[in-house]
Amino acid sequence: MPMLPPVSKRHTGWRLFLMTVFGRSYPRVIGAQRETSWVFFDTLLPMLSVAAYVFVYRAIKAPEDYVGFVVVGGAMMAFWMNVLWSMSSQLYWEKETGNLALYIISPGSMMAILLGMAVGGLFATTLRALGIIVLGSLLFSVHFVVASFWQLILVFLLTMVALYGLGMMTASLYLLLSREAWHFSNLAQEPIFLVSGFYFPIKNFPAWVPVIGSIIPLTLGMDAMRQLSFASGPSLGWVSVKIEIIVLTGLAVAFLIAARYLLSYMEKLAVREGRLTESRG
Amino acid sequence: MENTTPVMQKNWRSFRMAAWLGWKIESNWTDPFLFAIYSIVKPLAAAMILVVMYGVISRNQFDSPVFAYLFIGNAFYQYVSNVMVGVSWAIVDDREHYRTLKYLYVSPISIPFYLLGRGVARVLITTFSVVVILAVGVAFLHIPFNPAVINWPLFISSLLIGILMLAMLGLLLAGFTLRMAQYSFNIGDSVAGALYLFSGAIFPISVLPAFLRPLGYIMPISYWLELIRRALVGGVAADFPMFPGFSNLQLLMILIGMTIIFGFISVWGWKKFDWQARERGLIDQTNNY
Numbered sequence: 001m002p003m004l005p006p007v008s009k010r011h012t013g014w015r016l017f018l019m020t021v022f023g024r025s026y027p028r029v030i031g032a033q034r035e036t037s038w039v040f041f042d043t044l045l046p047m048l049s050v051a052a053y054v055f056v057y058r059a060i061k062a063p064e065d066y067v068g069f070v071v072v073g074g075a076m077m078a079f080w081m082n083v084l085w086s087m088s089s090q091l092y093w094e095k096e097t098g099n100l101a102l103y104i105i106s107p108g109s110m111m112a113i114l115l116g117m118a119v120g121g122l123f124a125t126t127l128r129a130l131g132i133i134v135l136g137s138l139l140f141s142v143h144f145v146v147a148s149f150w151q152l153i154l155v156f157l158l159t160m161v162a163l164y165g166l167g168m169m170t171a172s173l174y175l176l177l178s179r180e181a182w183h184f185s186n187l188a189q190e191p192i193f194l195v196s197g198f199y200f201p202i203k204n205f206p207a208w209v210p211v212i213g214s215i216i217p218l219t220l221g222m223d224a225m226r227q228l229s230f231a232s233g234p235s236l237g238w239v240s241v242k243i244e245i246i247v248l249t250g251l252a253v254a255f256l257i258a259a260r261y262l263l264s265y266m267e268k269l270a271v272r273e274g275r276l277t278e279s280r281g
Numbered sequence: 282m283e284n285t286t287p288v289m290q291k292n293w294r295s296f297r298m299a300a301w302l303g304w305k306i307e308s309n310w311t312d313p314f315l316f317a318i319y320s321i322v323k324p325l326a327a328a329m330i331l332v333v334m335y336g337v338i339s340r341n342q343f344d345s346p347v348f349a350y351l352f353i354g355n356a357f358y359q360y361v362s363n364v365m366v367g368v369s370w371a372i373v374d375d376r377e378h379y380r381t382l383k384y385l386y387v388s389p390i391s392i393p394f395y396l397l398g399r400g401v402a403r404v405l406i407t408t409f410s411v412v413v414i415l416a417v418g419v420a421f422l423h424i425p426f427n428p429a430v431i432n433w434p435l436f437i438s439s440l441l442i443g444i445l446m447l448a449m450l451g452l453l454l455a456g457f458t459l460r461m462a463q464y465s466f467n468i469g470d471s472v473a474g475a476l477y478l479f480s481g482a483i484f485p486i487s488v489l490p491a492f493l494r495p496l497g498y499i500m501p502i503s504y505w506l507e508l509i510r511r512a513l514v515g516g517v518a519a520d521f522p523m524f525p526g527f528s529n530l531q532l533l534m535i536l537i538g539m540t541i542i543f544g545f546i547s548v549w550g551w552k553k554f555d556w557q558a559r560e561r562g563l564i565d566q567t568n569n570y
Contacts, residue, residue: 059484190326
């Protein structure tokens with residue numbers, strides 16, 4: 001049986017951190033290229049749900065910009081589903097399949113492993129979201145009026161950093177969960193689609209709903225992106241784009257720092273309580 | 282020793298035990314109170330998305346027949362996504378998660394009846410959530426629901442035939458899931474999403490582009506949802522009809538006919554996919570995906 005060559009040079013510090021990030025993101029980036037059936041399952045099929053909501057708006061004779069809101073919401077939904085099922089619950093799946101213990105005993109940091117998952121997931125999901133945007137725009141003749149391209153890019157990037165920071169943070173909480181993890185993730189779909197305004201402007205809610213919903217970065221991110229991408233966007237926005245950029249920056253920093261400390265704490269707690277290798281089915 | 286258990290007895294035992302097992306799997310991960318909240322919050326949030334969408338555009342004119350149409354259609358569509366997907370999800374659960382499917386195959390049970398039994402828990406949970414959604418609609422959203430004018434015989438017969446039809450479609454989907462390796466976990470949701478679009482659940486089929494409408498007309502779910510609307514809120518269905526050329530009895534006959542046809546297709550499809558899965562060694566194939 002062929003043996004791997006002995007490690008001739010030990011990598012530590014930032015180099016090891018970056019190698020771990022690369023190593024964990026690799027299967028997600030390359031997997032998307034090798035298993036191309038995602039084009040059908042993750043782009044074309046979600047389009048059916050998007051189309052259903054588009055036709056609801058058409059049936060009740062909504063202004064055409066609302067069709068664009070649904071398409072953008074459908075694309076951003078791909079990121080939420082990725083964070084929910086492939087970031088937050090990922091350490092639970094890794095525990096179920098026995099990989100988690102291997103992560104813990106490897107010299108790489110858990111923070112780097114989570115960052116690798118985030119980078120890989122973000123890449124693969126961006127492709128899916130772009131597919132939904134392009135397909136939805138073509139099928140339903142969505143008319144974008146971009147007010148500021150650079151602000152739009154900035155809002156998107158800040159939203160993604162904050163969102164995946166949230167995913168890294170909640171991943172540590174899932175370390176302590178067992179069978180209920182699946183149900184919690186399942187529950188965090190429709191209620192989040194509702195309070196984050198995936199299919200309509202959040203301005204229509206009483207103010208306390210978007211305030212609570214803003215804990216999910218997509219709430220402010222989508223509101224800002226709609227304001228920057230559609231003619232009627234600014235009049236339907238909740239607060240100004242500048243305020244949303246400031247809050248998103250705060251959320252991104254807060255979630256990443258919280259992820260760092262929470263992961264460390266939860267890992268110690270899980271070790272102490274012997275939950276890293278348990279599998280209660 | 283030759284197995285002398287009568288076939289019907291074996292099928293009933295498989296169904297009954299699977300129903301009990303399904304209920305335990307669905308419910309015993311938490312305490313009953315949290316489970317009840319969980320069972321309500323998700324479908325209620327899905328309904329509220331449509332309520333807000335409609336309210337934003339119509340400026341909260343909830344007494345319109347259009348709103349009653351989409352609200353009731355969406356509420357009863359919960360059966361489609363839960364019962365049909367629930368039956369097929371048992372394959373994913375038992376093969377991928379619990380890794381017990383191969384043991385089930387070598388035990389003296391009927392696999393199709395076992396799968397149908399696994400859907401029973403979903404029927405019960407869905408019924409509970411549909412009742413809650415309708416109650417919210419009546420109490421807060423002006424859904425014109427009057428028990429005295431409900432066509433109860435039509436409602437009960439349509440509901441039962443519809444659940445049977447959905448369970449049989451679930452069996453077909455379970456066969457397809459069994460045959461798939463990658464992505465088997467989201468086939469159910471994908472099919473439910475497609476049916477949501479084409480079945481006239483939340484908007485009339487006539488809103489679809491003309492070339493897509495035939496897809497809605499060949500699906501039994503479209504007729505089932507229309508019968509449910511006519512039985513529960515006949516006035517709304519008359520103001521906003523989906524099949525104006527058909528009487529209630531004609532629609533019921535169409536639903537029964539389609540249930541029988543899809544039942545045969547499902548049994549045939551299950552046998553075919555089951556055979557292919559055995560032949561290709563897919564019964565115990567896991568991918569950790």
